[in-house]
Amino acid sequence: MSQHSSNSADTRRGSAATPQGAMQNHPGDIPAPEFRAAMHRAADLVADYLEQVGHYPVVPKISPGDVRRLLPEQPPREAEPLDRILDDYRRLIEPNTTHWNHPGFMAYFGITGSGPGIIGETLSAALNVNAMLWRTGPAPTELEEHVCDWLRQMLDLPSEFCGHINDTASISSLLALAAARERLAELDIRRRGMAGRDNLPPLTVYCSDQAHSSIDKAAITLGFGLENLRRIETDDVFRMKIDALEAAIEEDQAAGRRPVAIVATLGTTSTTSVDPLRALAAIARREKMWLHVDGAHALAAGICPEFRQHMDGLVEADSMVVNPHKWLFVPVDCSVLFVRDPDLLRRAFSVIPDYLTTTETGVTNLMDYGVQLGRRFRALKFWMVIRAFGVAGMQERIRYHCALGRQFAEWAEAQPGFELVAPVPFSTVCFRAVPDRPPEQQDAFNERLLTEVNAAGPVFLSHTRLRGRYVLRLTVGNLRTGPEHVETAMRLIQEAHTRLLNERPA
Numbered sequence: 157m158s159q160h161s162s163n164s165a166d167t168r169r170g171s172a173a174t175p176q177g178a179m180q181n182h183p184g185d186i187p188a189p190e191f192r193a194a195m196h197r198a199a200d201l202v203a204d205y206l207e208q209v210g211h212y213p214v215v216p217k218i219s220p221g222d223v224r225r226l227l228p229e230q231p232p233r234e235a236e237p238l239d240r241i242l243d244d245y246r247r248l249i250e251p252n253t254t255h256w257n258h259p260g261f262m263a264y265f266g267i268t269g270s271g272p273g274i275i276g277e278t279l280s281a282a283l284n285v286n287a288m289l290w291r292t293g294p295a296p297t298e299l300e301e302h303v304c305d306w307l308r309q310m311l312d313l314p315s316e317f318c319g320h321i322n323d324t325a326s327i328s329s330l331l332a333l334a335a336a337r338e339r340l341a342e343l344d345i346r347r348r349g350m351a352g353r354d355n356l357p358p359l360t361v362y363c364s365d366q367a368h369s370s371i372d373k374a375a376i377t378l379g380f381g382l383e384n385l386r387r388i389e390t391d392d393v394f395r396m397k398i399d400a401l402e403a404a405i406e407e408d409q410a411a412g413r414r415p416v417a418i419v420a421t422l423g424t425t426s427t428t429s430v431d432p433l434r435a436l437a438a439i440a441r442r443e444k445m446w447l448h449v450d451g452a453h454a455l456a457a458g459i460c461p462e463f464r465q466h467m468d469g470l471v472e473a474d475s476m477v478v479n480p481h482k483w484l485f486v487p488v489d490c491s492v493l494f495v496r497d498p499d500l501l502r503r504a505f506s507v508i509p510d511y512l513t514t515t516e517t518g519v520t521n522l523m524d525y526g527v528q529l530g531r532r533f534r535a536l537k538f539w540m541v542i543r544a545f546g547v548a549g550m551q552e553r554i555r556y557h558c559a560l561g562r563q564f565a566e567w568a569e570a571q572p573g574f575e576l577v578a579p580v581p582f583s584t585v586c587f588r589a590v591p592d593r594p595p596e597q598q599d600a601f602n603e604r605l606l607t608e609v610n611a612a613g614p615v616f617l618s619h620t621r622l623r624g625r626y627v628l629r630l631t632v633g634n635l636r637t638g639p640e641h642v643e644t645a646m647r648l649i650q651e652a653h654t655r656l657l658n659e660r661p662a
């Protein structure tokens with residue numbers, strides 16, 4: 157209390173209360189020549205890193221807590237020279253991270269720090285613009301609209317689809333489901349909420365048993381509730397079963413629930429299977445439900461006309477998401493949500509406090525289309541990537557990755573003691589060893605196989621479970637991956653396989 161009164165007294169005294177000397181020197185940013193020199197060095201560090209990243213093991217051989225033990229417990233009291241900080245970056249940070257830029261990174265879905273994308277990311281950090289309103293970021297707002305439209309054209313989507321950029325597919329799908337909910341205008345959910353209303357039927361959402369966990373998170377966040385997210389069975393190639401979906405919708409309707417949305421996956425996380433989009437679109441239309449397509453990774457392949465054969469019916473969707481940071485060579489983060497009717501997003505989310513009102517008319521204020529107010533200038537890096545590679549160059553890279561994926565799949569299929577577990581529509585291969593052992597022991601065998609292969613260092617694969625079985629998974633999406641890296645993966649798998657088969661039982 158006494159401290160509070162003395163602060164108020166200081167404020168009343170105005171500048172007389174400013175500590176002696178505090179304004180004699182303007183501290184400002186670091187001196188410009190120092191900054192310039194450090195930026196040149198940082199550019200060299202980045203270029204060296206990208207050239208030599210393949211020399212690191214993909215996953216660092218360190219244990220939890222090792223990095224923190226290398227760092228001083230307290231922050232530095234005095235300024236340190238940038239050169240020393242960059243030395244420490246090189247010594248402590250760079251070697252101790254998992255290298256997503258490594259040509260042997262074939263786990264999950266890759267994210268690629270392409271040269272042009274890194275330059276764009278750096279320039280946007282320099283501008284440090286927050287394009288919440290057109291006025292606070294005219295070029296970022298218009299560039300975002302423009303590159304989203306370029307992407308729309310690259311995917312051959314009709315012109316009514318309007319895109320905007322979020323950080324991740326998780327957020328893009330959440331926003332899409334919020335728009336689907338908003339379309340039920342008569343329920344007035346924006347104003348009345350979903351909780352504690354007697355007359356609101358449970359609103360149900362449908363996705364396959366292979367859909368990404370981000371859909372569960374969206375159902376939790378938006379108040380649908382996990383109980384009302386129906387995970388529909390898939391067929392033998394991991395696509396949502398239409399008859400099972402229809403039966404679930406019918407059952408829900410009969411029980412007084414209200415089916416609201418179908419989330420189809422175009423490129424599931426495990427196998428990159430694609431749900432039957434055209435049939436799902438027909439059901440969505442008939443039942444007046446929203447169709448959202450989660451194409452976070454594989455929709456990127458739609459920039460190549462020949463891969464659109466896997467995407468029949470896509471244009472019927474109400475919304476879709478694709479992440480340029482997964483497979484369009486843009487550094488993380490950058491996710492594009494396309495919606496047919498962006499006004500629904502605005503109706504769901506626009507709240508304009510007085511201090512954010514502006515006088516411009518006919519402009520897009522990006523804050524109106526989602527939850528967040530502030531936003532990074534992500535369009536710049538995407539713009540640079542599209543221009544520096546060209547659409548043809550981007551197509552060539554996707555095709556190359558798919559050819560490498562197919563090469564590995566052919567090997568896995570032909571290899572004695574292995575089987576392919578799913579079709580390979582793009583560049584992701586699910587496979588497993590099938591030693592002559594009971595199923596649980598086969599799972600343990602594959603788990604050990606993966607651990608051994610990854611421990612070697614030059615490659616990093618991941619795993620999944622399909623129909624309850626442990627499965628290995630290799631995906632190609634990295635700009636630096638070539639045939640030699642896929643061949644290294646094959647060799648390491650084969651060697652570990654032989655070693656494990658020859659082990660004496662304990």
Ligand code: PLP
Nearest residue numbers: 324325326368370424425450452
């Ligand atoms: N959807 C699919 C099909 C995915 O595979 C993933 C992640 O791999 C996501 C959504 C989530 O992506 P994000 O990390 O951008 O939220």
